[in-house]
Amino acid sequence: MRRLVPTRALLYLLSLIALELTPSTPSFAQVITAGSPRCPGVALTFDLCPVRKGSGYDQPLMDYLITHRIPATFFMSGKWMAKHESEVEQLLGLDFFEIGTHGDVHAHLPMHDADEQRTEILGPVTLLQEHYGHQARLFRPPYGEYNDVTVAVVKLLGLQFIQWNIESGDPDPTLSAEQIFTRVSKRAKPGSIIVFHANGKGKQTRQVIERLTRETLPAKKLRPMTVNELLDCTSQTP
Numbered sequence: 128m129r130r131l132v133p134t135r136a137l138l139y140l141l142s143l144i145a146l147e148l149t150p151s152t153p154s155f156a157q158v159i160t161a162g163s164p165r166c167p168g169v170a171l172t173f174d175l176c177p178v179r180k181g182s183g184y185d186q187p188l189m190d191y192l193i194t195h196r197i198p199a200t201f202f203m204s205g206k207w208m209a210k211h212e213s214e215v216e217q218l219l220g221l222d223f224f225e226i227g228t229h230g231d232v233h234a235h236l237p238m239h240d241a242d243e244q245r246t247e248i249l250g251p252v253t254l255l256q257e258h259y260g261h262q263a264r265l266f267r268p269p270y271g272e273y274n275d276v277t278v279a280v281v282k283l284l285g286l287q288f289i290q291w292n293i294e295s296g297d298p299d300p301t302l303s304a305e306q307i308f309t310r311v312s313k314r315a316k317p318g319s320i321i322v323f324h325a326n327g328k329g330k331q332t333r334q335v336i337e338r339l340t341r342e343t344l345p346a347k348k349l350r351p352m353t354v355n356e357l358l359d360c361t362s363q364t365p
């Protein structure tokens with residue numbers, strides 16, 4: 128006869144479901160892919176996934192964003208942060224930038240149980256808090272992959288789950304700057320959240336960002352905002 132012994136992970140899941148039913152739980156953690164369509168802004172977001180080769184930091188892109196004080200949101204993975212301490216310090220010190228997290232080792236979350244997902248999600252949140260004194264509330268899953276367990280864990284941890292509604296495709300080496308620019312430029316509209324990379328994987332990213340911020344966004348009367356600004360923004364008035 129099979130013995131029905133609940134595993135630790137199952138018990139944990141059950142406790143999550145119980146929490147899900149508690150009305151006092153904050154309503155964070157539905158998966159956010161865009162801001163209000165009435166908001167005259169877009170969020171330029173940049174994932175900082177770990178890299179095997181190269182510096183892992185797109186200096187020309189960052190110089191452009193910093194020089195022009197362009198609001199942007201970065202999702203840092205723990206593994207990336209471990210190799211880029213001074214960059215983390217610099218980005219945290221700029222008030223037009225916002226910092227979220229992107230998993231610890233860039234794991235495929237749906238392949239893991241609830242305990243493992245919690246460890247992966249919490250790694251860089253704890254590092255930012257303990258080492259840099261920064262509370263990071265925004266979370267984006269590695270590869271954009273998640274399941275119901277991920278949503279429950281993110282909610283339990285009090286984080287906001289931020290995806291996107293425009294994928295630039297910037298790490299794809301077969302796409303030209305023109306192709307990426309056209310794709311993003313056509314789709315950009317009020318409330319868009321656009322995903323790029325700032326870890327050097329996007330060879331065309333700086334060029335695309337320059338054209339977007341100089342041509343597309345002013346022409347469409349949209350301005351770059353951090354994710355939080357975008358989520359707080361509902362009105363037509365700039």
Ligand SMILES: [Zn+2]
Pocket residue numbers: 174175176229233269270
């Ligand atoms: Zn990533």
